Amino acid sequence: xxxxxxxSLKGHKADYIEIRLEESQATRIIYRGNRLxxxxxxxxxxxxxxxxxxxxxxxxxxxxxDKLGGKVGLAVKQARIVGKEDSKFSPAxxxxxxxxxxxxxxxxxxxxxxxxQLLDEYNGIILSTPKIQTSNIxxxxxxxxxxxxxxxxxxxxxxxxxxxxxxxxxxxxNGQVQQVGLSLGSQGDFSAIEGLQEQAKQMAQRAAGLLSxxxxxxxxxTVVLDPVLAGVxxxxxxGHLSEADHIYENKRLQDIMVLxxxxxxxxxxxxxxxxxxGLRGSYKYDDEGTLATKTYLIREGVLESRLHSRETAxxxxxxxxxxxxxxxxxxxxxxxxxxxxxxxxxxxFEDIIGDIKEGIYAKDWYGGTTSLEMFTFSAGEAYMIRNxxxxxxxxxxxxxxxxxITMSNIDAIGNDLQMNQGGGCGKGGQSPLPVSNxxxxxxxxxxxxxxx
Amino acid sequence: xxxxxxxxxxxxxxxxxxxxxxxxxxxHFEANRLKQIQDKxxxxxxxxxxxxxxxxxxxxxxxxxxxxxxEMAVExxxFGMPAKFNFPNPKVYPKIDVFDSQIDAVTIDDMVELGxxxxxxxxxxxxxxxxxxxxxxxxASVHIINSEGGEASYNKSFxxxxxxxILIKDEDMLFVGDSHSSCHPILDFGPITEEVIxxxxxxxxxxxxxxxxxxxxxxxxxVASSLxxxxxxxxxxxxxxxxxxxLKDKLGEQVFDKSFFxxxxxxxxxxxxxxxxxxxxxxxxxxxxVDSGVVSRFFYDLQTAALANTQSTGNGSxxxxxxxxxxxxxxxxxxxxxxxxxxxxxKDGLVVELMIGAEQGxxxxxxxxxxxxxxxxxxxGQITGRVKDTMVAGNVYQILKQLEAIGxxxxxxxxFLLTPSLHCSxxxxxxxxx
Numbered sequence: 052x053x054x055x056x057x058x059s060l061k062g063h064k065a066d067y068i069e070i071r072l073e074e075s076q077a078t079r080i081i082y083r084g085n086r087l088x089x090x091x092x093x094x095x096x097x098x099x100x101x102x103x104x105x106x107x108x109x110x111x112x113x114x115x116x117d118k119l120g121g122k123v124g125l126a127v128k129q130a131r132i133v134g135k136e137d138s139k140f141s142p143a144x145x146x147x148x149x150x151x152x153x154x155x156x157x158x159x160x161x162x163x164x165x166x167x168q169l170l171d172e173y174n175g176i177i178l179s180t181p182k183i184q185t186s187n188i189x190x191x192x193x194x195x196x197x198x199x200x201x202x203x204x205x206x207x208x209x210x211x212x213x214x215x216x217x218x219x220x221x222x223x224x225n226g227q228v229q230q231v232g233l234s235l236g237s238q239g240d241f242s243a244i245e246g247l248q249e250q251a252k253q254m255a256q257r258a259a260g261l262l263s264x265x266x267x268x269x270x271x272x273t274v275v276l277d278p279v280l281a282g283v284x285x286x287x288x289x290g291h292l293s294e295a296d297h298i299y300e301n302k303r304l305q306d307i308m309v310l311x312x313x314x315x316x317x318x319x320x321x322x323x324x325x326x327x328x329g330l331r332g333s334y335k336y337d338d339e340g341t342l343a344t345k346t347y348l349i350r351e352g353v354l355e356s357r358l359h360s361r362e363t364a365x366x367x368x369x370x371x372x373x374x375x376x377x378x379x380x381x382x383x384x385x386x387x388x389x390x391x392x393x394x395x396x397x398x399x400f401e402d403i404i405g406d407i408k409e410g411i412y413a414k415d416w417y418g419g420t421t422s423l424e425m426f427t428f429s430a431g432e433a434y435m436i437r438n439x440x441x442x443x444x445x446x447x448x449x450x451x452x453x454x455x456i457t458m459s460n461i462d463a464i465g466n467d468l469q470m471n472q473g474g475g476c477g478k479g480g481q482s483p484l485p486v487s488n489x490x491x492x493x494x495x496x497x498x499x500x501x502x503x
Numbered sequence: 504x505x506x507x508x509x510x511x512x513x514x515x516x517x518x519x520x521x522x523x524x525x526x527x528x529x530x531h532f533e534a535n536r537l538k539q540i541q542d543k544x545x546x547x548x549x550x551x552x553x554x555x556x557x558x559x560x561x562x563x564x565x566x567x568x569x570x571x572x573x574e575m576a577v578e579x580x581x582f583g584m585p586a587k588f589n590f591p592n593p594k595v596y597p598k599i600d601v602f603d604s605q606i607d608a609v610t611i612d613d614m615v616e617l618g619x620x621x622x623x624x625x626x627x628x629x630x631x632x633x634x635x636x637x638x639x640x641x642x643a644s645v646h647i648i649n650s651e652g653g654e655a656s657y658n659k660s661f662x663x664x665x666x667x668x669i670l671i672k673d674e675d676m677l678f679v680g681d682s683h684s685s686c687h688p689i690l691d692f693g694p695i696t697e698e699v700i701x702x703x704x705x706x707x708x709x710x711x712x713x714x715x716x717x718x719x720x721x722x723x724x725x726v727a728s729s730l731x732x733x734x735x736x737x738x739x740x741x742x743x744x745x746x747x748x749x750l751k752d753k754l755g756e757q758v759f760d761k762s763f764f765x766x767x768x769x770x771x772x773x774x775x776x777x778x779x780x781x782x783x784x785x786x787x788x789x790x791x792x793v794d795s796g797v798v799s800r801f802f803y804d805l806q807t808a809a810l811a812n813t814q815s816t817g818n819g820s821x822x823x824x825x826x827x828x829x830x831x832x833x834x835x836x837x838x839x840x841x842x843x844x845x846x847x848x849x850k851d852g853l854v855v856e857l858m859i860g861a862e863q864g865x866x867x868x869x870x871x872x873x874x875x876x877x878x879x880x881x882x883x884g885q886i887t888g889r890v891k892d893t894m895v896a897g898n899v900y901q902i903l904k905q906l907e908a909i910g911x912x913x914x915x916x917x918x919f920l921l922t923p924s925l926h927c928s929x930x931x932x933x934x935x936x937x
Contacts, residue, residue, distance in 0.1 A: 079824055084745050086810075089825045090582045091560035092575040094567055097545070108539040114546050114565035129540035132611060167582050185745040221747045221867065228749055228867040269896055269933030270714055300534030301633055303671040381543060418863030424676040425892065427860030427874045449864050449872040451894050453935070455674045499935050501864075501872035501894035 056200045059119035065102045065127045066138035069201040071338070072098040072116055073380040076159070077193030080166060082174050084185040087167070097380045102126035103140060103362075107133025110383045139365040143341060145204035150335045152210045154239035158192035159212065161241050166190065169244075173251045177220045180255035182262060184223035187232075190216050192241075195379075197338075205340045212239035213331070213485050215473070218247070220255035222262050229261035229446070231431055232417065234473025236331050236485065243472065257432060257444075266446040267433065269502035273410035274450060275403055275494050278469035280416050280430050282488030286391050286476070287419040287426040288454055289314075289321055290488075293348045294374070294386040294478075295363035297423060304423075305367075312354045314458045318396050321349040323358060325373060325389035331472045332389035332486040339375040339384055346372045360386050378481040385479050392489035396464030403463045403494050410436040411500060413448055416471075427451045449501045457495060465491035504648055507550055507569040512650050514577055515552040515559075519590050519649040521782060521821065522548045527641035528611070529663075532618045535626065535634050540611065549821065550576045557583040558806075560825050587809035590649035596786050599657075599779040600772040601686050606640050606660040609688045614638040621666055621692040628700050632668045632679075639663045640688065647784045655780040663775075663918070664689045666699060677706055677889070678857075678876055681724075684918035686773040702856060705879045710888035712880050712934045718852035718907065719895065719930040720845050720881075725855035726835070726925055727916040732862040733869045733899045734765070738792050740803035740818075740828045744811045747867055749900065753798045760906040764836030765793040767802055769817060776832040776919040783819035783826045790816045804828045835922040838909025845908050845926045847884040853932055854879040854886065855895060864896070872896035892935035902927045 056070050074096050081089040099112040100122045109129030111122045158166075170188055177186040196210045219232040231254045237243035276284055291297070298304045324345030325334045334343055339361050347355045359367070360375035363386060375384035404412065415431030433445040468491045475483020504520045511518035524546040531539045549562040550572050559580030561572050615638075622634045639662070646656040665682030679702040681695045721729060742748040750758065759765075769777050769787030778787050783805050791799045803811065804819030804826045820829035846854070853875070861873030875893045879886045903925075910924035 081824070083741065087582065087584050089560065089584075090579045091562065091824050092579055093562040093564070093823075094571075094575070095563065096565035096567075107537065110539060110541040112541070112543045112545070114544065116565075125542060129542065129611075132615070133537050133540055135536075163578065163582060185747050221745075223746055226749050228747055229865060230867055269894060269931050271933075271935060301669070301671070307671070307674055381545065383539070383541075418860070420860045420863070422676070422678055422859055422874075422876050424674070425859070425874050425876065427863065427894075429860065429863035429872075446870075447865060449860060449894070449896070451860070451874040451892075453892050456892075456935075497935070499892065499894055499933060501896035501931075501933055503896065503931055 052198065053206055056119065059123050060200065060202050063123055063127045065104050065130060065202070067103040067140055067202055068123060068127065069101050069199065069339070070098065070119065070123070071380055072198045073195060075193055075195040077191060078163070080170060080190040082170060082186060082188040085174070085178060099380045100126040101383050102130040103138050104130035105134025106136040106138050109133065112381050139362065141361040141365045141371045143203060143361065146340060147206050150209040152194065152212045152239050154212050156241040157212060157239060158214050158241040159194055173218055173247060176248055176251045177218065177255040180220065180252065180259060182222045182224055182259035183220055183255050185221045187219040187221065188217070199338065199340055201340060207336050207340055209334065209336060211334065214241060214244060215475070216244045218251055218254065220258040222258040224262045227262055229258055231258040231261065236472040238331050238333060260444055261446060264444040264446050267411060267448050267500055267502040269500060271497045272500050273407050273494065273496050274498040274500070275410065275412045275436065275492060277414040277492055278467060278490050279471045280413050280428065281393060281490030281493045282471050283416040283419045283428045283474070285321055285393050285490055286388060286488045287421045287428050288452060288457060289348065290323065290388045290391045291421045292423050292454055293323070293357045295357045295359045295367060296386040298357065299363040299366045308354065308357070310354055310356065313352055314349055314354055315352040315461055317351045318464050319349055319352045319461060320347065320394035322347055322394060323388050323391045327390045330390040330470060330487040337373040337375045337384070338377045341371045341373040341375065343373040358386050358388065360384065376484060378484050382481050385481070387478065387484055388476060388486050390470065390487045392468065392470060393464065393491065393493065395466050395468040395491045398463050398465050400465060400467070400492055403465055403492055404436055405439045407436045407439055411445070411448060412436050412441055413450060417447060424455070425451065425453050451499045451501065457498065460496040460498070461493055462496055463494035465493065467491045504646065507548070507572055508648055508650065510569050510573045511550060511552060514573065515554040517553040517590055517650045519551045519647065520548065522546065522646045523643060525641060525643040527639060529637060529639035530614050530618055532622060532634065532636035535622050537615055537618060548572065551825065552576045552580055553586040554580040556585055557581065558586045559583050588805040590651045590653055591784050592649070592651045592653035593786055596655060596779045597770055599770050599777050599787060601657065601659040601777050603660050603687045603773065605688050606642060606662060609640055614640065617664065617690065617692065621664070621696060624692070624696040625666065625668055625699055629670060629703055632670045634666055634668045636666045637663065647780070649784065653784045655784045657779050660686050661775045662688045664692060664695060666695055668699060675709065679703055679706070683915065684775045686775060702877060705886050706877065706889035708888040709891055710880045712853060712890040712893055712932060714933045716929045716931050718849045719927050720852070720854045721925045721927065722854060722856050723914050723916045723922045723924060724857050726922045727920050728858040729855060729861040729871050729873060729895070730899050731833070731920060733866040733871055735830060736866050737869065738801050740801040740807045740811060743801045744807055749869055750798050756798055757796050758798050758900065759793055759796040759903045761796045762838060762909055763793055763796050763903055763906060766791045766834050767816070767818065767830050767832070768834055769831030771832055774832050778831065781817045781819040782821040785815045785817040785819060787817045787831065802828050802830060830919065833920050837911055837913040837923050839911055840908040842910055842912045842924050845910060845924060846881055846886060849881045850883055852881040853890065854881060858895065869899040871899065890934065894933045895930055897930045902930060
């Protein structure tokens with residue numbers, strides 16, 4: 052195969068060409084209530100070619116991996132129609148490597164019957180909780196082997212195993228429907244989703260509790276976010292704005308996002324990196340063959356660097372950070388986050404909530420999205436804070452902010468960093484890409500909360 | 504497909520093979536110029552078995568040995584759900600026009616020109632705007648066969664034209680955009696540029712808005728980005744059967760305003776969400792969901808319909824796995840009030856053009872809560888500017904129970920929703936600026 056790929060890359064007039072071939076297998080199990088709704092297996096074989104000519108790109112994706120030479124020819128032809136300037140693409144030394152999946156308990160070796168037994172158990176716990184109307188469970192695991200080669204002589208094989216699990220309990224009473232969910236994931240370790248019996252039970256009880264909980268009144272609050280929700284916050288509020296593909300062609304945004312700009316207080320440090328090992332967004336090489344790094348987006352409150360592909364880095368005169376990722380062979384790589392987190396500070400949870408007269412404690416995540424400047428993120432669980440104490444349970448809240456205001460309104464950072472592995476990120480039609488997010492508890496002043 | 508079917512029939516009581524092949528050519532424009540041309544070809548084959556009364560499922564993208572696919576599906580059968588349905592074998596399918604051979608005649612050069620023209624038109628209005636545009640064309644072929652003698656196949660063509668603009672002044676970002684889809688080539692970009700220029704005009708200056716309940720007009724884009732997700736969840740036959748829909752006991756009851764009509768329709772000619780048969784081979788149809796405010800039907804696939812003791816509405820859709828109920832084209836009935844008159848009748852209110860994050864609330868309960876990415880303030884019957892840092896929250900059942908007015912400005916949004924603007928009397932608005 053290696054020779055066949057090398058041959059097909061030869062003899063084309065392009066500034067850069069890459070080929071990606073991908074083989075994957077996956078299993079998916081879905082429950083709705085006591086019905087096992089779906090249990091299915093999928094397999095996939097396909098690939099793509101991407102070519103760069105004079106700054107323009109051609110991209111061809113296919114299932115039939117024969118006749119690669121013709122596909123390379125088509126991608127080059129398309130790129131030539133587009134290209135009208137000089138190509139800018141960060142230089143890289145050729146690499147030859149084979150990276151195997153690191154799996155503690157590989158889900159592919161766990162029999163289907165055992166997977167079903169575990170999920171049956173969680174489902175039973177949820178459904179036996181009073182006031183629970185139904186449940187939703189979605190489990191999937193998959194192995195993906197990617198062969199990457201480019202016209203610079205790089206040839207990399209990487210295999211990854213990904214697992215994700217989402218449990219949701221749905222409570223219903225008098226026409227009211229409330230739900231609480233739990234999302235977990237792992238790169239290759241099935242045991243990460245074992246032993247959740249107690250969590251499943253608490254989740255179901257909380258969903259039932261929400262039926263009688265009041266809704267928050269809309270307005271501005273001092274909010275405290277738990278590590279899970281603060282992780283989603285940092286991903287949405289700042290992570291996406293750090294992706295250089297939003298910035299590299301936009302002069303005005305470059306002025307706003309100039310390195311050295313102050314975004315927060317000295318206690319604020321934000322990191323992204325696939326080189327942080329063992330997490331769901333971890334890898335050795337990105338989908339352009341660049342070695343993974345660990346990047347400080349914000350150090351001591353100041354914008355230090357951003358996330359790059361080889362093209363965005365070259366155009367901005369900065370270094371590639373190994374953040375070019377493609378969800379699968381149907382898409383070209385674009386700049387994505389990997390494992391994104393706020394570094395821990397020194398405060399305890401009591402320090403953080405102690406002097407709040409009235410505020411909201413928001414926990415766990417339901418979703419999040421951003422338009423770069425404005426963003427929203429929603430909590431799976433929320434409580435009022437009154438006189439420095441956690442008070443009554445609230446219906447889940449949706450929070451919103453503006454990056455230029457909200458980041459500097461973070462006025463307390465806890466000492467209890469936790470990473471959440473249950474996330475999936477969407478961008479440019481590529482979703483859900485495995486990522487992880489994390490943070491310690493943080494406090495934000497004047498955060499906008501939607502409500503009645 | 505026949506080889507898979509003949510092998511599957513040997514091991515299972517019933518079998519169904521579904522195959523979709525597509526070829527799509529998208530062009531992407533970035534920062535006002537052409538950036539990338541793509542060519543995507545794909546084939547996906549799915550096998551559904553009923554063996555021992557249980558459903559098994561396997562799917563392959565790209566080539567796979569028929570025997571391997573059958574083995575994979577058989578392995579899942581032992582754990583699968585009990586099959587409550589038989590594969591259909593209708594004698595006749597409605598004739599739905601979803602293919603226009605003119606798609607083939609559109610060249611890459613035509614598409615490049617279209618993208619360049621649409622960007623030029625917007626920059627003529629606002630020279631400092633940065634536009635992303637996409638021009639895409641494609642053809643998909645669907646083929647379904649089952650062991651009960653059912654067979655269906657059709658070709659669909661599609662064309663999509665979209666534009667998103669970002670305008671940055673200091674630290675203020677304005678996002679505008681629109682897109683259109685059709686089975687015909689879209690060569691007239693006028694409606695898109697008119698819409699985007701209208702948005703730019705309305706958003707020329709930023710104004711503050713107070714935190715309180717007020718009248719809100721949801722434009723067609725606003726309806727799509729805030730109210731549709733909760734409604735789809737509630738009318739999904741599966742949510743209803745699970746008891747997770749607030750409408751589960753409301754069939755035949757007046758839940759919405761008398762002037763509110765909602766239906767699903769896969770028979771509209773040359774609409775990208777139309778089809779002669781759904782992904783299980785059930786004929787496409789028009790299904791009234793809300794008739795004069797009364798809940799009249801939910802939408803179903805085969806299995807869910809059988810569980811609920813009713814008929815499939817031809818809404819079985821494959822989103823990567825087994826068929827599941829999903830809308831085709833969703834239509835909200837047109838009203839009689841112009842957008843201008845709606846605005847004129849509001850003293851102090853808000854127009855929601857686009858929300859982000861609204862689907863992240865508890866949509867099961869009908870709640871939505873999101874940030875107004877693009878919205879305009881109404882003062883004394885006039886739009887006076889753009890509001891920012893503002894959230895809108897509500898519950899679709901409360902909001903749609905009594906509508907002030909329904910627009911006559913009905914249009915397609917996101918290729919699957921045909922809706923007018925809706926004028927709601929009182930919606931909770933929270934803002935930082937106020």
